Amino acid sequence: MSDCIFCKIVKKEIPADIVFENEAMLAFKDIRPQAPVHLLLIPKQHVQSLEHVTEQDGVLLQQMLLTLPNLAKDNGLQEGFRTVLNTGPGGGQEVDHIHFHLIGDVRHISNN
């Protein structure tokens, strides 16, 4: 997707504070962090949202889920973390490239 901002981050066409990368996925700091640690984990391939995932994406999703706890630990979240996956406009999804938010420590956010 040529006009997708997260695809541009994957292609290094726009800068991002990347904290993890392998052949299938990328994690970088959210530009508007809601907590001391706020990362976004995305697949390198463009998938619009959870509603657009197919069975062929199953292994990729599994890899992403298994990566989240390691990312959390590597970024200093020793006592757990919050994972958020917004889907579609009704779910508050602003960027149409599927991404997990990894947020912590939510005890440092008011109203949590």
Ligand code: 5GP
């Ligand atoms: P959504 O609402 O789609 O679940 O979340 C999109 C997230 O992407 C938001 O938290 C927003 O701050 C973040 N974001 C949007 N544009 C950029 C960008 O260009 N760079 C980075 N690092 N984060 C972005």
Ligand code: ZN
């Ligand atoms: Zn994309």
